Amino acid sequence: MLDPKAAGISDAEWAAATGSCFALHVARVIDETHDARSLVLEVPPELATRFRYRAGQFLSFKVPHAGKVLTRSYSLSSSPDCDGEHKITVKRVDEGRVSHWMNDHVKAGDLLLVTPPAGLFVLNDKRRRIVLFAGGSGITPVISLIKTALATGDRGLELVYANRDARSIIFESEIEALRSGSRGRLRVIHSLDDRDGFLDVDRVKHLVVDASDADFYLCGPGPFMDTIERALAALHVPSEQVHIERFVSPSDPDEVVREATMAVSDEGAPATITIVLDGVSHEVPYRPGERVLEAARRAGLDPPFSCEEGYCSCCMAKLARGRVKMAANDCLTPDLLAEGWVLTCQSECMSQHVRIEYPD
Numbered sequence: 001m002l003d004p005k006a007a008g009i010s011d012a013e014w015a016a017a018t019g020s021c022f023a024l025h026v027a028r029v030i031d032e033t034h035d036a037r038s039l040v041l042e043v044p045p046e047l048a049t050r051f052r053y054r055a056g057q058f059l060s061f062k063v064p065h066a067g068k069v070l071t072r073s074y075s076l077s078s079s080p081d082c083d084g085e086h087k088i089t090v091k092r093v094d095e096g097r098v099s100h101w102m103n104d105h106v107k108a109g110d111l112l113l114v115t116p117p118a119g120l121f122v123l124n125d126k127r128r129r130i131v132l133f134a135g136g137s138g139i140t141p142v143i144s145l146i147k148t149a150l151a152t153g154d155r156g157l158e159l160v161y162a163n164r165d166a167r168s169i170i171f172e173s174e175i176e177a178l179r180s181g182s183r184g185r186l187r188v189i190h191s192l193d194d195r196d197g198f199l200d201v202d203r204v205k206h207l208v209v210d211a212s213d214a215d216f217y218l219c220g221p222g223p224f225m226d227t228i229e230r231a232l233a234a235l236h237v238p239s240e241q242v243h244i245e246r247f248v249s250p251s252d253p254d255e256v257v258r259e260a261t262m263a264v265s266d267e268g269a270p271a272t273i274t275i276v277l278d279g280v281s282h283e284v285p286y287r288p289g290e291r292v293l294e295a296a297r298r299a300g301l302d303p304p305f306s307c308e309e310g311y312c313s314c315c316m317a318k319l320a321r322g323r324v325k326m327a328a329n330d331c332l333t334p335d336l337l338a339e340g341w342v343l344t345c346q347s348e349c350m351s352q353h354v355r356i357e358y359p360d
Helices: 010-016 097-104 134-151 170-181 201-208 222-234 292-298 333-339
Strands: 021-035 036-042 058-067 068-077 084-089 110-120 129-135 157-163 185-192 214-221 242-247 271-275 280-285 318-319 325-326 341-343 348-349 355-357
Touching: 021 084, 036 058, 036 097, 036 110, 058 084, 068 084, 068 097, 084 097, 084 134, 110 222, 129 134, 129 222, 134 170, 134 214, 170 185, 201 222, 201 341, 214 222, 222 242, 271 292, 280 292, 292 348, 325 341, 333 341
Parallel strands: 129 157, 129 214, 157 185, 214 242, 271 355
Antiparallel strands: 021 036, 021 110, 036 084, 058 068, 058 110, 271 280, 318 341, 318 355, 325 348
């Protein structure tokens, strides 16, 4: 159970950190492998609209630990088109604080604090084949995409799934059931390090057939993703056909994080910025060099955020006025950028007047 006081967090700190969360019960726990388990969450009818999601999206969780409120994001491995439930899957990470807690202590009936679904790693409406590369726990959003694609269209799919060994394969039986029931639409290739060696650029290039007529979906740890991206670049796959959900371990090994620069001005940083959150306008003090998200939180606001690395899109908001510079962006498409969307965790204000509007 969540116990902020035992973690050294005051009621006020806990309330400020979790104001945008909803308490959901764990309906059941499923042991997937020796180091991964799934949690099925109960979403009550009154929250059904808030927790409506698209295949490939994720949920973020707030967990008290050692005087801090940790935020962790986990992809939904269920599909809104096939499964009548919200299921996340968590793989244990070495020294990972939250992943260990999720695997060792969470049980059916527990309450978890969760923010609504977010993320842009979703299927497009093109007619091209779908080629998916997953590494380790990167299968979690990928299997959601596969289930939805099989249920809602007729596109062909190819999955390349890399793991250390056979016992590390998450959803092995479910993947086989999807393949055997797809009438030839889903092709599956398992790449095991102990059997096949590490997946390298040459092998990826060999596996990709007719790259011009496919959309590529990639999810997994950093080195795996770098390999796939280098291979696709060597095959001259257009960037608009490559969709990425990056699982990276920054300063905290358990942190799962999911760059486009806007015009820069020499006007200097503003003293205050306008932030519209939940329909209410706030004049927020701004310090030169800080990110919009930092300013909002320092002012006591509770804007949505998760990875703080420019990957997950949870903090995206509309730049209604002014100029910002984004340090990183690995999720906003050119179309979204053209519409004025920015990542507040990466946006530094570069003009005297800045107005940021969060979606309702």
